[in-house]
Amino acid sequence: MVKKVFSLVGMIGLLLVSTVGLSASEPQRGGVLRIHALDLQNIDAHQLLGRNDDVSVAFQVYDPLVHVDSNLMPRPGLAQSWENTDDTTWVFHLRPGVTFQDGNGVFPEGQGREVTAEDVVYSINRAKEIAGDLDLRSITSVKALDKYTVEIKTAYPDAFLLDIHHLGRLMIVPREAVEQMGEEFSLRPVGSGPFEVVSFIPGEKAVLRRNEDYWLPVYLDGVEFVVIPDPETTRIALETGAIDLIWYVRNLQTAVDLAQEGFTIKPMGYSFRGIGFNMTKPPFDDWRVRMALSMMLDIDSAVKAVIPEGFGERAYGQVPPNVPMGYDPEGLRPLHEYNPDEGLRLLAAAGWTDSDGDGFLDKDGEPLTISIEIYPNPTGIDVFTILVTQLRELGIDAHLQQLDTSVWVDHLLTGKGSGIFFDFSYAGPTGLYSLFHSATIGASNTHFYSNPVVDYLLDRAGRTLDFEKRSFFWKRAQRIVIEDRVIIPVYFELGPAAANPKAHGWDASGGFVRLVTPDHSAWIEK
């Protein structure tokens, strides 16, 4: 728990200057970029099931319909433009001349077929049928209007249709490859992306080579994703040059050390961390108890003690800084106050006092016992250990209970646990809906929280295509969630990526590695 006092803001800023588009030198052609993966299993475009490493490989092999940039905003990609003819109808115009990879068993050398609207129709229908992890349930019909134009109709105005969990990650596949290859498609797929699959061994590695016919410049000769499950071995592999990029360094101290050694550190993305309550479980069904606990926690001190500067920030809401819609620290900060005396007063009003003089609060002979359930997570455990200690010093019998991840999940989903837990979310734009809409109780709404006003605001936001109006509804919903103290936001953890300083033009924001996009193309300095 000893935090190294080391300011990295300046260093990160300096290193970020060398990112996309601002590199001091011109891109150089050649070289193979070797990227770390925790596991690789199946790179069928529509069976990724959210496995981040497989998704990272998929982004190199296929083209998504829409490019989502590092600010999580949809941009032209395979679809070079789109418009709404009405609130529930989207018309996408494909980029002509994009072809599927050739030189394989489906498309012989020089005979890569052009990507057409029919391929988009096929891919959407396949993704829906196969039950992958993309949320395409709002789509009621999709059809090709002509060779390069696709019309998609939705059941309702879907504001999130283009985001990274929807069409922003819908990969386009050729029907003939899927039908001809069968199960083999998950190991040697054919797409239209910047790299072709040379070999894919589940659990070991994926070897890709440049697609010479790609519609954007590709500087790398090839890419290798190599599986290394152990974090220490991964670090040594980067230090020995056996790999060039770790796109998610899970241990913050390791990232700090690598930065000091001269490796490039870039943000992968922010994740929300906080304390969550099961709103139906006593004593957390009492707003006064939840509010009191939030006032008794010196969160700033705990975060400062554990999170190195530049690798996270204090959270006041659920929406993290990299999500363009809803991040509202200025609006939410006034709702949080560190005032232990007021917290104790609130608990007393709720009936919790130290009636037996043992130094711990109780009510009707029962102590106020708080057991925060957490899964194995080094940074979270360090921060929460401090928070639990603060509560104990104020007379609350607080503990941190570490559980196996599956048991922790089971307790959250079934409500069997203690009622207070380490809360987290990787979600991008749709996190508020996942965590707080009553429709997701028993699934991702592990707070069992139901507020008709919040439901209404979240539904309105999801159906409002105008960005500013959508953001208003989203922020309003978030504000009510905080006022209700469904969660106590603690920090946003910045997941860092670390790389060989000779590797440029890569991006790991959004939770996946993207090497070639309209914004940048990765290259290695010789």
Next chain:
Amino acid sequence: MTTYLVRRGVIALFTLFCISFIVFAIVSLAPGDPIQIMLATERITPELASRIRTYYGLDEPWYIQYGIYLNHLLHGNLGYSLTTRNPVAASIARCLPNTILLTIASMLVALAIAIPLGTISALRRNSLVDYVSLTVAMIGVSMPNFWLGLLLILYFGLQLKILPVFGIGRLSNGLWDVISHLILPAITLGTSMAGLLTRLTRSTLLDVLTVDYVRTARAKGLHEAAVIYKHVFRNALIPIVTVAGLQFGALLGGAMIVETVFAWPGMGRLAVQAVQQRDYPVIQGTTLVFAASFMLVILLVDLLYVFIDPRIRYE
């Protein structure tokens, strides 16, 4: 011998059936399932979760699920992973040879250390050599695998840069690619097994060294080397082969820690990941394969006794 082999086969099948039921029951009763984990980490929507449950029959009563599983098993189908959708049989077919390779290499390392060390220890009982070898054996048993593995990686991989730090080699890249990737994980695993085998070799040899026929052989003027290798060693082999066989069989289930540290794609990692994610089909498949492998190794060890000791016969 034929009757004996048939009898062992029938017992093995019955054992595998019991294991499949016990594993199914335990996994079904354990809290959490892969769909829950995907739901809680927002990888899928509730509607999709419901479809996946129906597709895999996870919403059926447990006895229906077990019946479906047995039916598939009898047709040679181990099912599909719930988290990756890969065929379980294909995953096992990929990992098992890697584990066998590592197991054989580790056992060779262990025997190469244990047999000479244990023999010298027994022959030079209570000497400095004996105490040193016992201490080495103790260190081998006491040292945590992951710690030794990381030390070896740091020294040979990072410091000297003469061996690769992770992964498995391929014959297509040459024999040295395979061997160089095998050295560090085999030493890590073999060292920990060598400790037990060294002490066992020593104590078994000590027992045999004091028996009458050994004294007689020496009295007849046989060369000491002939006494040791022809009379002492062969008669001490049975317990050593038994324990080595048990260790070999256990390793076929995979060595999770070493496989993780060295990124070795073996059965250990596959099985433990499946347990962590509650991936039922993979858990069941790996357990059955491990059980079958273990029983096969024990059978081979039992058959080996016949060659070591001609007095042993199976009717």
